[in-house]
Amino acid sequence: xxxTVTGIPWKKLGLRALRNLARIAGxxxxxxxxxxxxxxxxxxxxxxxxxxxxxxxxxxKQALAGSSTRPPEKPRAERPPAKPAAPFIDRGQAIPLxxxxxxxxxxxxxxxxxxxxxxxxxxxxxxxxxxxxxxxETAWHLRLxxxxxxxxxxxxxxxxxxxxxxxARPRKRYHVELGFTHGQRFVPVLSSNQVRTPRSAISDSSxxxxxxxxxxxxxxxxxxxxxxxxxxxxxFASAERYREVTxxxxxxxxxxxxxxxxxxxxxxxxxxxxxxxxx
Amino acid sequence: xTTRTPSxxxxxxxxxxxxxxxxxxxxxxxxxxxxxxWLYEAMLETYIPLLEVYExxxxxxxxxxxxxxxxxxxxxxxxDPLLQRRFSRCLxxxxxxxxxxxxxxxxxxxxxxxxxxxxxxxxARATFERWHHNLVAGFRHFQDLGALEVxxxxxxxxxxxxxxTKEAAQAQVRIGARNYEKHFGRAPRGIWLGxxxxxxxxxxxxxxxGIRYFFMDTHGVVFGEPRPRYANFAPVYCRNGVAAFARDMxxxxxxxxxxxxxxGDPWYREFYRDVGFDADEEYIRPFLHKDGRRRNLGIxxxxxxxxxxxxxxxxxxxxxxxxxxxEHAGNFLFNRQHQVRYLNGLMGERPPLIVSPYDAELYGxxxxxxxxxxxxxxxxxxxxxxxxxxxxxxxxLFLQPVNQVxxxxxxxxxxxxxxxxxxxxxNDWIYRHLHHAEECMVDLVRRxxxxxxxxxxxxNQAARELVLAQSSDWAFIMxxxxxxxxxxxxxxxxxxxxxxxxxxxxxxxxxxKWLAQLEARNNIFAEMDYHAYL
Numbered sequence: 001x002x003x004t005v006t007g008i009p010w011k012k013l014g015l016r017a018l019r020n021l022a023r024i025a026g027x028x029x030x031x032x033x034x035x036x037x038x039x040x041x042x043x044x045x046x047x048x049x050x051x052x053x054x055x056x057x058x059x060x061k062q063a064l065a066g067s068s069t070r071p072p073e074k075p076r077a078e079r080p081p082a083k084p085a086a087p088f089i090d091r092g093q094a095i096p097l098x099x100x101x102x103x104x105x106x107x108x109x110x111x112x113x114x115x116x117x118x119x120x121x122x123x124x125x126x127x128x129x130x131x132x133x134x135x136x137e138t139a140w141h142l143r144l145x146x147x148x149x150x151x152x153x154x155x156x157x158x159x160x161x162x163x164x165x166x167x168a169r170p171r172k173r174y175h176v177e178l179g180f181t182h183g184q185r186f187v188p189v190l191s192s193n194q195v196r197t198p199r200s201a202i203s204d205s206s207x208x209x210x211x212x213x214x215x216x217x218x219x220x221x222x223x224x225x226x227x228x229x230x231x232x233x234x235x236f237a238s239a240e241r242y243r244e245v246t247x248x249x250x251x252x253x254x255x256x257x258x259x260x261x262x263x264x265x266x267x268x269x270x271x272x273x274x275x276x277x278x279x
Numbered sequence: 280x281t282t283r284t285p286s287x288x289x290x291x292x293x294x295x296x297x298x299x300x301x302x303x304x305x306x307x308x309x310x311x312x313x314x315x316x317w318l319y320e321a322m323l324e325t326y327i328p329l330l331e332v333y334e335x336x337x338x339x340x341x342x343x344x345x346x347x348x349x350x351x352x353x354x355x356x357x358x359d360p361l362l363q364r365r366f367s368r369c370l371x372x373x374x375x376x377x378x379x380x381x382x383x384x385x386x387x388x389x390x391x392x393x394x395x396x397x398x399x400x401x402x403a404r405a406t407f408e409r410w411h412h413n414l415v416a417g418f419r420h421f422q423d424l425g426a427l428e429v430x431x432x433x434x435x436x437x438x439x440x441x442x443x444t445k446e447a448a449q450a451q452v453r454i455g456a457r458n459y460e461k462h463f464g465r466a467p468r469g470i471w472l473g474x475x476x477x478x479x480x481x482x483x484x485x486x487x488x489g490i491r492y493f494f495m496d497t498h499g500v501v502f503g504e505p506r507p508r509y510a511n512f513a514p515v516y517c518r519n520g521v522a523a524f525a526r527d528m529x530x531x532x533x534x535x536x537x538x539x540x541x542x543g544d545p546w547y548r549e550f551y552r553d554v555g556f557d558a559d560e561e562y563i564r565p566f567l568h569k570d571g572r573r574r575n576l577g578i579x580x581x582x583x584x585x586x587x588x589x590x591x592x593x594x595x596x597x598x599x600x601x602x603x604x605x606e607h608a609g610n611f612l613f614n615r616q617h618q619v620r621y622l623n624g625l626m627g628e629r630p631p632l633i634v635s636p637y638d639a640e641l642y643g644x645x646x647x648x649x650x651x652x653x654x655x656x657x658x659x660x661x662x663x664x665x666x667x668x669x670x671x672x673x674x675x676l677f678l679q680p681v682n683q684v685x686x687x688x689x690x691x692x693x694x695x696x697x698x699x700x701x702x703x704x705x706n707d708w709i710y711r712h713l714h715h716a717e718e719c720m721v722d723l724v725r726r727x728x729x730x731x732x733x734x735x736x737x738x739n740q741a742a743r744e745l746v747l748a749q750s751s752d753w754a755f756i757m758x759x760x761x762x763x764x765x766x767x768x769x770x771x772x773x774x775x776x777x778x779x780x781x782x783x784x785x786x787x788x789x790x791x792k793w794l795a796q797l798e799a800r801n802n803i804f805a806e807m808d809y810h811a812y813l
Contacts, residue, residue, distance in 0.1 A: 076537055089764045092771025095778065099715050107710065108442065108689070110697030117711050163707060193443070196479065198502075198689035205505035209684040211516045228782075 005144035007075035008046075009061050010039050017059040018042060025051045104178050111170035111200035118178050118190055128189065138180045142166065147194060154186070155190035170200040249264060289668040289768045291619025291631040293660070294524065294676055295653075296346045296494055299326065299639035300469050302769075303803050307361055311568045314765055316666050317610055318356050319369040322414065323577065325643035326357070327403045330410070330417040333427060336657055343426055343657040344669040347639065348420065348471035350432035351458040351749070354415050355803050356442075358462065362410040367655035370407065373577060374400050376566045380554070380578060384563070388594055390579050394504040397595045409542035415462050422463060430469035431459040431490075434804070437749035438701055440478035440689065443709065445711055446724075447717040447745075448481075450811040452488040454746060461806050466704060469493060469672055470697035473751050474701065475636075475692035482517035482687075492672045493524035494636055495687060498696055500525035500739045512631040514539035514676065515685035524672055529618060530635040533611060534646075537749035541607045544647035545583050546600050549592050550645060553580040579647075604648040608655035632675055633667075636692075706757040712774045713749055721746050724812040726782060737789055740797050740807040747801060748773035776801070 018038040022030035025045035030058045033041065045051050104118040117248075128135050140159040144166050145152045157164050159178070167172060179188035280813035301321060306312040333515075336343050341558075349357075377397040384393040411416040418802060421427035433439055434454035442448040469492045477499055485493060497511045500523055507515050511525035534540050542559050543545075555563060555576035564571055581592035582600070615633060642649025660669055663727040693700035703708070720741060727734050747768055757767035776797055778796070783789045 090768050091764050092768035093714060093775035095771050095774045101715070103711075103715075105443065105714060106700060108698070109702045110695065110699055113699075115707060117704055117707070119711065120498075163711075196689075199504070200479075200502070202502060203506045204505045207505045208508060209505070210681055211520065211684045212681040233448070 008139045009063060010043065010058055012063045013059055014063060017063060021046075021051055021055060024055055027089065046279050068166060099232060102190055104175050104192040106174065106192040108168075108174075108195040108197045109165070111198050112168060114166040114174060114176075114195065114197065115145070115163065116166060116176050116178075119162065120159065120190065122176070123187070130189065132180075132182050134182075138182065140178070140180045141186065143179065143188065144168070144175040145175050145177065146255055148173065149173070152177075166195050170197050172197055184255060280314075285329050289619075289630065290623045290666045290676075291633065291668075291669050292670045293530075293615055294346060294632060294634045294675065295344075296348065296471070296634065296636035296671055297329070297639035297642065298348045298636060299353055300348070300350040300432065300471075301353050301356065301640075302750050303356060303747060303801075304437065305359065305362060305802070307714050307800060307802075312425070313568070313574070315362070315365065315576075316369070318362060319366050320575075321640050321644055322357070322407075323370065323373070323403055324647065325640050326414050327406050327652070328643045329639070330421075331402070331416075332404055332439060332650050332654040332657075333421045334406075334656060337421070337424065337426065339658075341658055341661045343661065344428070344671045344674065345653075345657075346425070346428045346469070347669050348428060348430045348432050349415070349418060349462075350436050350471070351434050351455050352803060354462045357414045358769065359802075360412075365389075367407070367412065370400065370404060372566055374577060375403065376554070376578060379566075381563075389580050392577075392595055392597065396578050399509060411604060415568070419463050428469070428673065429459075429463055429467075429556045430471055431455045431467040431472045431542065433473045433749040434458065434637050435746045436473040436752060438473055438562065438691070438698070438744070438751045438754075439481050439484065440476050440698070441701070441713070442717060442749075443714045444721050445484070445718050446634065446721045447749075448484045449487055449719075450742070451746065451749065452490065453740075453811040454807065456488045456490065457806060457808070457811070458804060463684060472550060473692070474755075475499070476698070476701075476751075477523075477687055477691075478689040482519055482521040482523075485521050486519050490521065490677070493503075495523050495525045495635065496690050496692040496696060497528050499523065499687045499690040500685065502690070503685035505685065505690070507683055507685050509626055509629060509631070509683070512626065512633065513629060513679070513682060514632065515683050515687065517687065518684060520730055522672070522682065523630070523632050525691065526720050527618075527633045528634050529609070530615065530633055531637070533614065534635075534637060534641070541611075541652065542641075542649070543583060544603055544607070545585050546580055546596070546603045547584050548595050548600060549581040549589075549645040550579070550647075552579055552589055552592050554578040554580065572770070600648050600795060601651055604651040605655045608652050608659055611652075612664065612667070614682040616664060619667050629679070630680075632670070700758050701751055701754040703758060706754040706758075709748075709754060709770050713768070716745050716748065716774060716777050717779075719777070721812055723781060723784055725808050728810070728813070733789060733791060733794075734784065735809070736798070737780055737784055737794055739807040740782070740794060741777055741802075742809045742812065743801055743803055744773045744777040744780065744797070744806055747778065747803065771799070 015035055015038070018035065018067050019030055021042045022033070022038055022045075025042060027033075027041050027045060030038065030041070042051065045057055046053075055252045098119050098121075100121055101119060102124050104116065107115045109115050122233075125135070132138075141158055142155045142157050142164060143152045143154060146169075154165055155164070166176065173194055175194040177188035178184055178190040181187070281674075301317055304312070304314045304317060306315060333343075333345075338714065372441045377393070377400050381392040381397055382389075384390045406417075408415075418429055422429045431457055433451040434793075435451070437451050438450060440446050442451065456527045466489055468490070470666070472481065472493050472495075475494060475496050477493075477495055482493075492514070500507055500511045500515055503515060507513070511527060512526045513524045516522055530541070534542070536541060553575040555567065555578075556573050563573070563576075566576060567573065578593055582595040584593045586590065618633060619631055637803050643652060646652075657669065660667065676682075690696055690698070691698055723738060723741060727738060729735070750769075753766040756762055779793070780797075
């Protein structure tokens, strides 16, 4: 049933209000429409009850109210009241997503996992495309190579992810290669640094080696004489006494240490090492 | 007054390490900044009370030995005049609140507690004034007395194994050591590796900077190669003579554990009931930041009570809590005595060493009674027994210079013992930027070293931005999930600044004005020398 909406001062409605009504009605191409076209389209939609009457009346009321104080042409009058701004969260300044360098890096996360990240520059990809036409359609892999055995495990990856976690074994040296399969062959494109996964158990080796650091210790223990005692008088008053006490303690420690049987020939510095004999 | 000094050799030794660290947070561009409060809270609740404990022990002639790692960013912040002024303002705010609380709680059961806070804050103010607003000077004083061993840390608490260039790893340690010299007037002997992160080769970087020992988690030594004869109850030497000390699990658990640890005692102060959230909005608003958002202010009237909802917490009584801290100190000592007796039997001629490292902020900030606990513990250890004695690492090495040579195992003290906390889906994106910046820095220094004062300034600032970006705290925060935008901001900002400097240097268009802005804002390490990257 066709029905016209009456009592609305269509000519007084601002462009903005009309666009808003057009948006509510879901009229396509509204942003390119001229004023007359908009009025026609909105009228048509309003007649089909596609625009809530309340919205039209509110727009009309606002237009009339605006007309009493200022010319209705001014779109400012129709601007909806400003919303309170959403709290600004500062996440820092922009940084590059890529650096224009071909890189593949491997990090050991724990005994069982490695982390690899990479960047493949468009230039490198273009070069590769010169030789291998289908590189973007083909399957890309990370080849995880265990250094001791040379065994390489192929892990299919999405090359656009730019990073991947890889399962590994404890206490092994690894490096990875990023590449694709061409026919039956794996073509490595980037190669990473080598890492070693941490140990996850007590060592089987009980081959003991002992070292003494004698010479350095005197230096290590020295209380700096030139150091100035900073601070308030109250603590300062007992500082001398305190130093005497700690010095006495040190002397005692020295005596004790002299009693510790050390392996003969030790003491020429950090690199002297000796098997510890039974005292 | 007689001084208690132990007279004969003990059965074992105890090495306390308090790791004091906060990331460098300084925002002169904002009058108030939420994350700066981390420093003020730690100063008020941990560093000042610890200084008071040391003062008391020295005053009473109690021989004690403690090790503290004061990281370079923390030292820089504690010595920074702007942050000192802001702390003073923050403390003044709390003092006003405490006085208001005296009036508000008059005649209520809360009154004794309010009186306690008023006095506690006065004492903190007096300590702060006594050290002329510079707490680093306080710690230095006790180090110079020989009671406290202050060790350094990687420059910005970075994870050394995640540096891909040797130059960047070396620079982290050298910059840290140099900063230590600035604040403590001598070269550092020991280091706390950021997050205790060790991997093969770290000892070489330490030796290069003249550092003699470092601390590790238990499995760092226990999983070492060959198997360490005394497990983690004696230090080991790396092949180049740098000593590694490993954490004792049992003593750690007694304090750390949220299930069975001391801090969960029903009589101790409840962290999560704070007057900042409990008081009327109108009343508390003048004491909050200008944004009016409620936050922890540090005056808390409730105790842990037990596993009950926050609104069922009972009233806190500082006197009872202090008694509990004394009991727990006694219990801790008792357990350590048992431990050394047992270990002594196993280890034969070798007195065992128990290494107990903790985050310093645990004492005081999280566990309010922690500093009292340390106070009682040292007193009991000096006066009540002779079986166990507190030592510092150099003293122990002096006593026991012969140690096994072991290649330590890669490890951290984080969750699961390896690097997952700092390398997971939530933060792994940062490493490509950090690694690229590292390589650029090394490149910059090689190309532009000693070419002019302005370029020198730019290189130094580039080094500052790089080390600030490398701080492990950002990756850690991204994992824990609170304040994540701030951690992202800091990582991006420093990488952005670094990249800007890199571009300007390489394209020969250095903007002095922008450089000066960066220097004023990120002013850590005034003594920065980019030659550390050579």
